[in-house]
Amino acid sequence: xxxxxxxxxxxxxxxxxxxxxxxxxxxxxxxxxxxxxxxxxxxxxxxxxxxxxxxxxxxxxxxxxxxxxxxxxxxxxxxxxxxxxxxxxxxxxxxxxxxxxxxxxxxxxxxxxxxxxxxxxxxxxxxxxxxxxxxxxxxxxxxxxxxxxxxxxxxxxxxxxxxxxxxxxxxxxxxxxxx
Amino acid sequence: xxxxxxxxxxxxxxxxxxxxxxxxxxxxxxxxxxxxxxxxxxxxxxxxxxxxxxxxxxxxxxxxxxxxxxxxxxxxxxxxxxxxxxxxxxxxxxxxxxxxxxxxxxxxxxxxxxxxxxxxxxxxxxxxxxxxxxxxxxxxxxxxxxxxxxxxxxxxxxxxxxxxxxxxxxxxxxxxxxx
DNA sequence: TCCTATTTGATTGTTTACAATTAAATTGTA
DNA sequence: TACAATTTAATTGTAAACAATCAAATAGGA
Numbered sequence: 001x002x003x004x005x006x007x008x009x010x011x012x013x014x015x016x017x018x019x020x021x022x023x024x025x026x027x028x029x030x031x032x033x034x035x036x037x038x039x040x041x042x043x044x045x046x047x048x049x050x051x052x053x054x055x056x057x058x059x060x061x062x063x064x065x066x067x068x069x070x071x072x073x074x075x076x077x078x079x080x081x082x083x084x085x086x087x088x089x090x091x092x093x094x095x096x097x098x099x100x101x102x103x104x105x106x107x108x109x110x111x112x113x114x115x116x117x118x119x120x121x122x123x124x125x126x127x128x129x130x131x132x133x134x135x136x137x138x139x140x141x142x143x144x145x146x147x148x149x150x151x152x153x154x155x156x157x158x159x160x161x162x163x164x165x166x167x168x169x170x171x172x173x174x175x176x177x178x179x
Numbered sequence: 180x181x182x183x184x185x186x187x188x189x190x191x192x193x194x195x196x197x198x199x200x201x202x203x204x205x206x207x208x209x210x211x212x213x214x215x216x217x218x219x220x221x222x223x224x225x226x227x228x229x230x231x232x233x234x235x236x237x238x239x240x241x242x243x244x245x246x247x248x249x250x251x252x253x254x255x256x257x258x259x260x261x262x263x264x265x266x267x268x269x270x271x272x273x274x275x276x277x278x279x280x281x282x283x284x285x286x287x288x289x290x291x292x293x294x295x296x297x298x299x300x301x302x303x304x305x306x307x308x309x310x311x312x313x314x315x316x317x318x319x320x321x322x323x324x325x326x327x328x329x330x331x332x333x334x335x336x337x338x339x340x341x342x343x344x345x346x347x348x349x350x351x352x353x354x355x356x357x358x
Numbered sequence: 359t360c361c362t363a364t365t366t367g368a369t370t371g372t373t374t375a376c377a378a379t380t381a382a383a384t385t386g387t388a
Numbered sequence: 389t390a391c392a393a394t395t396t397a398a399t400t401g402t403a404a405a406c407a408a409t410c411a412a413a414t415a416g417g418a
Contacts, residue, residue: 056351
């Protein structure tokens with residue numbers, strides 16, 4: 001009957017405070033007014049809007065990128081290389097605002113599926129250069145559908161999108177300066 | 180000399196294609212024009228701007244939230260509870276646009292440090308209700324400094340911020356509809 | 359030259375994030 | 389009342405994301 005609790009919830013804890021609890025929490029039926037989806041303050045906070053919009057983009061891209069066998073961060077890495085091949089990890093990190101702890105395993109995955117090649121720079125062996133394989137370069141052709149698909153889902157005119165983007169870039173760069 | 184390669188890079192792989200590679204990659208000295216920080220197309224893509232701004236917010240919040248002992252997603256969960264205590268996991272998931280696979284471990288961590296309490300709903304044992312502990316409710320008082328600190332770092336007027344936020348909410352909701 | 363400081367990426371450990379699956383409880387229906 | 393369908397979280401596995409640390413290579417200064 002209480003198998004939920006036994007199996008999942010408090011495996012390594014005494015369950016007495018749950019099973020025997022006698023709290024009389026505010027009844028939800030008595031709060032029906034409040035429950036009628038009062039707009040959350042969270043939605044007025046830019047930080048949260050950006051956070052949740054990033055997830056929304058991620059989810060929107062997922063089905064499109066599944067066709068290419070890429071995750072969204074991997075797509076960004078490939079995009080950077082399509083723009084300019086032969087980047088060091090550091091250079092890619094600057095473009096994507098990511099560090100080596102994130103990029104190293106990501107790039108190893110891209111190498112494992114044959115889209116890029118990682119090689120120490122012969123001139124400076126500290127740096128690792130990332131280059132597209134033919135397969136990685138070829139993937140670019142399939143990529144147009146992805147961008148088109150997302151544009152439609154955004155539900156904004158190209159002009160609005162452009163202005164919105166410019167404003168956000170300012171916020172982002174300001175945040176990065178103050179850190 | 181090539182210990183880098185031996186230790187880190189290709190532990191489980193033949194290294195011949197690295198050490199013996201004879202590729203003649205485009206020399207960077209010959210590309211100095213291009214290297215002069217030509218603005219990346221990435222910065223014109225809203226999806227990437229949102230993605231990188233989310234990380235920028237995360238990093239900006241980090242030092243402020245460290246003082247409260249919270250991560251940013253944990254802060255959002257606490258914020259939701261400060262607005263309305265006694266949420267089910269599902270309700271919090273709807274507010275934060277997150278699913279149980281993300282929230283369950285996050286909430287367990289908040290419970291472990293004594294900020295919230297998780298308990299099966301006696302009326303419907305499928306759902307788990309999350310409530311603030313006194314310590315969790317008290318933390319709200321320390322939270323004002325956090326918001327102030329971020330506002331300054333954004334570098335926008337409150338009006339611009341409000342309009343920017345409203346536009347992004349529209350994009351987010353449109354993306355969520357189309358998914 | 360030698361030796362310290364810096365640069366670069368890899369590693370480790372913790373925390374998100376989500377898809378897919380599973381289990382229990384509840385609801386709906388015959 | 390039985391029994392299928394739905395709902396709710398938890399779990400598992402994979403992939404980011406980043407702080408802190410480490411190792412090697414290079415650069416710079418005495």
